Each structure stands twice: as C-alpha cells, then as structure tokens.
Amino acid sequence: MSTKKEIRIALIGTGLMGRTHSNGYNRIANFFPELEYTPVLKVACSRNAEKAKAFAEQWGYESFETDWKKVIARDDVDAIDICTANDTHAEIAIAAAAAGKMILCEKPLARTLAEAQTMVDAVEKAGVKNTVWYNYRRVPAVTLAKQIVDSGKLGKIFHYRANFLQDWTINPDVPQGGTATWRLDVDAAGSGVTGDLLAHCIDTAMWINGGIKDVSAVTETFIKERVHAESGKVQKVGIDDAAIFHCHFENGSLGLFESTRYARGHKALYTFEINGEHASIRWDLHDLNRLEYFDHSDDSIVRGWRSILVTDGDQPYMKRWWIPGTSIGYEHSFIHQAADFFESLQTGKDCSPTFKDALETQKVCEAVLDSANSKSWKDTGVEWAGS
Numbered sequence: 150m151s152t153k154k155e156i157r158i159a160l161i162g163t164g165l166m167g168r169t170h171s172n173g174y175n176r177i178a179n180f181f182p183e184l185e186y187t188p189v190l191k192v193a194c195s196r197n198a199e200k201a202k203a204f205a206e207q208w209g210y211e212s213f214e215t216d217w218k219k220v221i222a223r224d225d226v227d228a229i230d231i232c233t234a235n236d237t238h239a240e241i242a243i244a245a246a247a248a249g250k251m252i253l254c255e256k257p258l259a260r261t262l263a264e265a266q267t268m269v270d271a272v273e274k275a276g277v278k279n280t281v282w283y284n285y286r287r288v289p290a291v292t293l294a295k296q297i298v299d300s301g302k303l304g305k306i307f308h309y310r311a312n313f314l315q316d317w318t319i320n321p322d323v324p325q326g327g328t329a330t331w332r333l334d335v336d337a338a339g340s341g342v343t344g345d346l347l348a349h350c351i352d353t354a355m356w357i358n359g360g361i362k363d364v365s366a367v368t369e370t371f372i373k374e375r376v377h378a379e380s381g382k383v384q385k386v387g388i389d390d391a392a393i394f395h396c397h398f399e400n401g402s403l404g405l406f407e408s409t410r411y412a413r414g415h416k417a418l419y420t421f422e423i424n425g426e427h428a429s430i431r432w433d434l435h436d437l438n439r440l441e442y443f444d445h446s447d448d449s450i451v452r453g454w455r456s457i458l459v460t461d462g463d464q465p466y467m468k469r470w471w472i473p474g475t476s477i478g479y480e481h482s483f484i485h486q487a488a489d490f491f492e493s494l495q496t497g498k499d500c501s502p503t504f505k506d507a508l509e510t511q512k513v514c515e516a517v518l519d520s521a522n523s524k525s526w527k528d529t530g531v532e533w534a535g536s
C-alpha cells in the first residue's frame with residue numbers, strides 16, 4: 150500500500166489545458182517516484198455532462214461534474230486546477246480560496262490587473278498554496294537559459310528580444326466568442342495576443358532578466374468585426390490581434406517583444422534571444438530541446454554559435470527522462486510544473502510563479518494595452534522579487 154500523502158485534484162475545464170494538466174498528474178508517479186505527495190484525480194468538471202463524463206473516463210478521474218461551485222463545495226477535494234477561459238479564473242479562484250483549497254490556475258491570471266489583484270488578495274487572505282501555469286519556464290532548455298544568465302556568463306545584459314507568432318485568425322469568417330473561439334471575444338479573454346501570448350513572453354523574460362520598468366506599445370485589430378458564435382450577430386472585435394512593445398528592464402537592458410495571430414506560416418513560434426557583454430543565447434519553441442549559445446571568449450578560430458541539445462542528465466529535469474540525445478516535448482513542461490508543485494508541498498517553498506508573481510506579468514500586460522491606447526510610454530509599477 151502507498152504511504153504517499155494524497156492531494157485530491159479537481160480539474161475545472163477539460164479542453165486543451167485540461168488535457169495537458171491531466172497528463173502531467175498521470176506521469177508524476179512514474180517519473181518523480183520519490184515525491185512524498187501524489188495526485189489523486191478526483192473530479193473533472195466541464196459544462197457539458199457527456200463531455201465531462203467522457204473526459205473523466207479517458208484521463209482517469211473518479212467522477213465528473215458540470216457545476217464548478219459543487220466541485221469547490223466537495224470535502225473530498227484538496228486542490229482546484231483552473232483550466233477554463235480567462236473570464237472565469239477570478240470567480241473560481243476566489244471561491245476556491247475561501248473554501249481553503251490549494252489553487253493551480255492557468256495563465257493569464259485574469260482578464261485585467263484589477264481582477265488579478267482580487268485573486269492575489271483572496272489567496273493571501275486564505276493562506277492557500279497557489280501557482281500559475283506559465284509552463285515555458287519548465288522547458289529544460291529555458292530553465293538552462295535562466296541558469297546560464299544567473300551564472301553571470303553573459304555579463305551585463307543589453308538586449309532581450311521575444312516573439313510569439315501565430316496565424317490562425319487571418320480568415321475574417323472565424324467567429325468570436327463561444328466554446329471554440331472565446332479567445333477572440335474581449336469579454337471572455339480580456340485581451341487578445343497580449344494576455345494570451347505576450348504574457349508567456351513577459352513571464353519568461355522577467356524570470357530570466359528581471360523586472361520590466363516601462364513600456365511603449367502599439368496594438369492593432371486587423372479585423373474589426375466578426376460574427377459572435379453564440380448570438381450569431383456581427384459585433385465589433387475588442388481584442389488586440391497583434392501587439393508590439395519595447396521596454397526598459399530594471400537591469401538597464403532594452404526589451405523588444407512582438408506577438409500576432411497574423412504571421413502567415415507560423416503556428417506557435419515562441420522565440421527569445423538575449424545578448425550580453427560576453428555571450429548570447431537564443432531559444433525556439435519549434436526546436437525546444439535546443440539552446441543556442443555564443444561565447445565571445447571562445448578561441449577566435451572556432452568561435453561561433455553552439456547548438457546545445459539539452460538532453461543530458463546534468464541539465465535541468467533531464468535526469469528524469471530517457472538517455473542523453475533523446476528528446477522530450479511540450480507536454481513535459483506541464484509534467485515538470487505539476488511535479489514542482491508537489492515538491493513545493495514537501496519543502497514548504499512557493500511553487501513559482503505564484504499568483505503574486507503572475508500579478509507582475511499582468512501589470513506589464515496592462516501597461517502594454519494602456520500605452521497602445523494612449524500612444525505614450527507607461528510605467529509598469531512592477532516590483533519583481535525574482536521568482
């Protein structure tokens with residue numbers, strides 16, 4: 150019989166993220182066997198009973214539910230995992246905190262900074278464990294990038310550059326709102342690419358390179374009206390289809406960020422590059438096991454960009470997996486975050502990013518949108534504590 154301490158998970162939202170998180174919980178016992186805590190998949194919740202039941206059976210949940218309020222009221226649940234669209238994060242998280250549940254919440258924390266602040270206040274008041282799934286931090290090559298920067302190998306940082314490019318909304322017939330296209334409806338999503346894609350870039354950037362002080366941004370909504378999937382009416386589009394900003398980091402470096410859903414040919418091209426005094430690094434989600442590294446102190450006749458395949462046991466997370474030279478994928482970033490959450494229960498440390506950390510990313514997102522609207526530089530008010 151297992152001597153592990155069980156954490157009974159309630160998953161709310163059974164779409165894309167519901168699947169990645171469930172896969173994460175299911176893999177922990179195999180690949181992180183030493184953890185004292187273990188997830189028990191107690192209940193999966195989605196609005197449609199048939200879909201919720203099928204999801205629960207497919208992923209191994211003991212039960213299913215269609216009303217998240219009933220899930221939170223259950224005594225046999227310890228942790229609420231929020232995988233729903235952005236307009237529900239705050240209400241669910243605040244209710245979960247009041248019920249004393251641990252919370253794992255998808256990003257962006259909320260639609261707006263004000264909404265995100267209410268969530269931070271709620272978890273702090275309740276004193277419940279919390280984390281936000283900015284999962285790219287836990288891609289081993291990205292974690293390694295952070296370790297390299299922290300080691301000082303790059304010296305003074307001058308530039309941080311990131312892109313997140315997609316192309317799935319170019320067709321004006323794509324509707325807004327509803328189950329499949331809530332990301333295009335400002336009421337459900339809060340913003341467009343800023344909260345959806347740039348938020349990832351901002352979280353990774355501040356984690357690696359420190360706080361962003363101020364921003365100057367432009368946004369564009371290329372398609373001004375779309376049919377709403379629920380009402381069938383043509384409505385104004387309220388989201389940003391593309392957002393570009395430049396910024397100052399607290400360490401004196403300059404940042405340049407671009408995100409769009411109109412870059413024909415790109416499905417999820419998340420890339421970043423960091424240029425320092427002595428060295429540079431760059432990473433690309435489409436080749437996520439690889440980190441490119443240029444070190445100016447190399448002997449000049451062999452100096453050039455190194456292509457590091459991050460699969461060795463002494464590189465972040467990789468001793469958990471196969472053998473050097475064999476790759477892992479996107480799904481592993483979620484397995485790593487789930488495992489780190491359970492480890493944090495053991496150590497008593499935070500599993501970053503916490504709600505409070507994610508609030509700092511939300512401040513930058515809000516400043517980006519404000520800057521674009523007012524055509525002026527905006528201070529972010531970020532207080533980056535480095536986690």
Ligand SMILES: NC(=O)c1ccc[n+]([C@@H]2O[C@H](COP(=O)([O-])OP(=O)(O)OC[C@H]3O[C@@H](n4cnc5c(N)ncnc54)[C@H](O)[C@@H]3O)[C@@H](O)[C@H]2O)c1
Pocket residue numbers: 161162163164165166167194195196197215217232233234235237255256257282283284328329345
């Ligand atoms: N970390 C990442 O890389 C990443 C990637 C994609 C999405 N996300 C975030 O995850 C969240 C969900 O995105 P997704 O792509 O999984 O969306 P999705 O549309 O695939 O799934 C959303 C799910 O939530 C359910 N849902 C919505 N309202 C509900 C309610 N009131 N009660 C119960 N269930 C409800 C829907 O039925 C659906 O199952 C969003 O906040 C999104 O920004 C994060």
